[in-house]
Amino acid sequence: MSRRVLVLLTGIALLSGCGSPPPDSSPRRMPEGTRESASARAAGRDLFMQHCARCHGTAMENRRQVSDRFRSPAPDFTEPAYRRADPGDLFQAIRQGRAGVGMPAWAPHFSEEQTWQLVAYLLSRS
Numbered sequence: 001m002s003r004r005v006l007v008l009l010t011g012i013a014l015l016s017g018c019g020s021p022p023p024d025s026s027p028r029r030m031p032e033g034t035r036e037s038a039s040a041r042a043a044g045r046d047l048f049m050q051h052c053a054r055c056h057g058t059a060m061e062n063r064r065q066v067s068d069r070f071r072s073p074a075p076d077f078t079e080p081a082y083r084r085a086d087p088g089d090l091f092q093a094i095r096q097g098r099a100g101v102g103m104p105a106w107a108p109h110f111s112e113e114q115t116w117q118l119v120a121y122l123l124s125r126s
């Protein structure tokens with residue numbers, strides 16, 4: 001590898017903050033028992049109905065038609081495919097959102113515990 005390439009790679013590593021990843025970027029594990037906890041799912045359901053149902057809910061839950069017209073439609077978590085979803089991936093998606101496709105970042109709004117409650121509820125829907 002030429003010296004130039006090496007210098008460039010080092011630069012990229014430094015720019016991307018190599019060594020000190022932002023706290024939200026590491027894989028996360030759902031706290032034990034949350035998925036099975038009826039009270040966590042109930043708390044998650046309340047949050048979902050208030051903040052998420054307009055895009056991710058069913059028609060009965062006031063899903064807005066616009067959410068089917070996003071560049072990638074807001075997923076309906078009752079689809080069986082979500083049974084196998086990785087809780088850590090859902091957690092990250094909720095906290096970080098998806099820039100440019102209509103999914104807001106919720107990290108500023110919810111504690112980590114509330115986010116896991118949402119994940120528990122989403123997983124219970126599929």
Ligand code: HEC
Binds near residue numbers: 106
């Ligand atoms: C304004 C509409 C809107 C709202 C409100 C919204 N979302 Fe989303 N969400 C989206 C869209 C659109 C996508 C699809 C993004 C994509 O395909 O990358 C998405 C994607 C996701 C994903 C990733 C799914 C996957 O398969 O990777 C999760 C998890 C998620 N939303 C959870 C939530 C939760 C929980 C809430 C409420 C706290 C919420 N969303 C509120 C529009 C919304």
